[in-house]
Amino acid sequence: MAPPPAAQGMSSSLRKSKVTVVGSGNWGSVASRLIASNTLRLDSFHDEVRMWVYEEKLPSGEKLTDVINRENENVKYLPGFKLGKNVIADPDLEHAVADSDMLVFVTPHQFVEGICKRLVGKVGKDVEAISLIKGMEVKKEGPCMISSLISEQLGINCCVLMGANIASEIAEGKFSEATVGYRQNRVIAEKWVQLFTTPYFSVSPVQDVEGVELCGTLKNVVAIAAGFVDGLEMGNNTKAAIMRIGLREMKAFSKLLFPSVKDTTFFESCGVADLITTCLGGRNRKVAEAFAKSGGKRSFDELEAEMLQGQKLQGVSTARELYEVLSHREWLELFPLFTTVHEISTGRLPPGAIVEYSEHKPNFSLVQGSALYA
Numbered sequence: 001m002a003p004p005p006a007a008q009g010m011s012s013s014l015r016k017s018k019v020t021v022v023g024s025g026n027w028g029s030v031a032s033r034l035i036a037s038n039t040l041r042l043d044s045f046h047d048e049v050r051m052w053v054y055e056e057k058l059p060s061g062e063k064l065t066d067v068i069n070r071e072n073e074n075v076k077y078l079p080g081f082k083l084g085k086n087v088i089a090d091p092d093l094e095h096a097v098a099d100s101d102m103l104v105f106v107t108p109h110q111f112v113e114g115i116c117k118r119l120v121g122k123v124g125k126d127v128e129a130i131s132l133i134k135g136m137e138v139k140k141e142g143p144c145m146i147s148s149l150i151s152e153q154l155g156i157n158c159c160v161l162m163g164a165n166i167a168s169e170i171a172e173g174k175f176s177e178a179t180v181g182y183r184q185n186r187v188i189a190e191k192w193v194q195l196f197t198t199p200y201f202s203v204s205p206v207q208d209v210e211g212v213e214l215c216g217t218l219k220n221v222v223a224i225a226a227g228f229v230d231g232l233e234m235g236n237n238t239k240a241a242i243m244r245i246g247l248r249e250m251k252a253f254s255k256l257l258f259p260s261v262k263d264t265t266f267f268e269s270c271g272v273a274d275l276i277t278t279c280l281g282g283r284n285r286k287v288a289e290a291f292a293k294s295g296g297k298r299s300f301d302e303l304e305a306e307m308l309q310g311q312k313l314q315g316v317s318t319a320r321e322l323y324e325v326l327s328h329r330e331w332l333e334l335f336p337l338f339t340t341v342h343e344i345s346t347g348r349l350p351p352g353a354i355v356e357y358s359e360h361k362p363n364f365s366l367v368q369g370s371a372l373y374a
């Protein structure tokens with residue numbers, strides 16, 4: 001008879017686990033740095049951390065991977081911070097994950113499916129994964145969370161880590177919290193907590209993968225709305241109103257999609273705290289502010305390329321994906337803020353519509369018997 005999940009976790013924890021980080025952007029680099037400080041300290045992990053790099057040429061003509069391995073620094077996505085000598089950058093995806101027991105996925109969400117396709121059959125079934133990726137995919141069958149995509153394509157378990165985690169602040173060692181969402185195996189969740197926790201990075205496990213991941217995903221759409229408000233100089237009260245309405249839509253949408261999502265998850269770092277930090281200091285907010293200042297005349301793609309130097313926004317594409325789900329299920333009227341963000345981002349409405357539209361009360365009767373907005 002197979003041992004119970006807890007016992008499986010115990011026996012695997014006796015071996016040293018090898019960790020690979022799949023992704024090397026701004027958060028990917030900071031996550032690698034956090035992890036590498038812990039694998040050196042903790043006996044249960046191999047010291048070396050592999051970091052898969054989507055290879056690119058720098059203006060100097062050198063390959064990014066070569067420079068990272070020479071300087072021990074991701075000069076493009078996290079300049080000014082050493083990663084730790086035990087971080088090895090690897091441009092070969094299949095090689096980077098070979099022999100790893102623990103995979104940390106941290107790329108912009110639009111690239112995950114392609115990455116997973118390349119990894120099918122290359123990852124053992126007992127490998128554990130965690131996704132730090134905020135976003136979702138929309139399939140014919142409906143929305144698919146990134147952790148499910150990883151799990152289904154690779155046939156492995158996948159937890160999530162989300163939270164109020166602006167990467168540059170964590171790189172500077174400023175105190176932050178994060179939430180690990182897990183499905184059943186608490187032992188595995190604790191192992192991820194151990195791998196990420198430092199004196200300035202406090203991680204708590206919550207048994208609610210979908211709730212944690214939807215919080216991280218949906219707050220990026222609210223941050224776009226907050227950026228519009230900033231660009232139009234509407235003030236703090238309006239921004240707070242947008243955040244409140246946004247949080248309410250986040251909770252309602254999450255529970256419609258997954259009734260198992262817990263109310264308490266919205267009070268964890270992944271919930272209200274991430275919403276606040278992203279609406280105050282995130283990239284989605286910043287670019288949306290510039291979009292509104294331009295009166296919607298400059299496109300998000302253009303502003304992203306100009307302002308973020310290779311870093312990627314997730315909020316605009318998530319708003320589009322969300323809109324697809326909402327219109328397919330005839331839920332558009334239930335989620336006026338989410339809907340309006342997409343309509344403004346695509347130029348169908350002017351930035352000022354963010355307030356005119358999102359203050360409308362949703363039509364509760366559309367969801368029969370639901371106490372979603374109670």
Ligand SMILES: NC(=O)C1=CN([C@@H]2O[C@H](COP(=O)(O)OP(=O)(O)OC[C@H]3O[C@@H](n4cnc5c(N)ncnc54)[C@H](O)[C@@H]3O)[C@@H](O)[C@H]2O)C=CC1
Binds near residue numbers: 077111
């Ligand atoms: N940066 C932050 O403060 C935080 C980011 N996140 C989330 O982490 C995830 C990853 O974001 P970051 O690490 O910040 O990335 P980033 O936005 O800084 O960098 C973009 C990354 O995408 C890579 N890339 C470009 N084209 C690619 C392709 N065709 N295939 C694969 N990779 C490609 C680039 O090489 C680079 O590593 C996102 O879902 C984001 O929402 C979560 C918390 C904080």
Ligand SMILES: O=C(CO)COP(=O)(O)O
Binds near residue numbers: 167220223277282
């Ligand atoms: O997710 C984040 C903070 O937790 C980062 O948000 P941005 O992508 O808007 O910078």
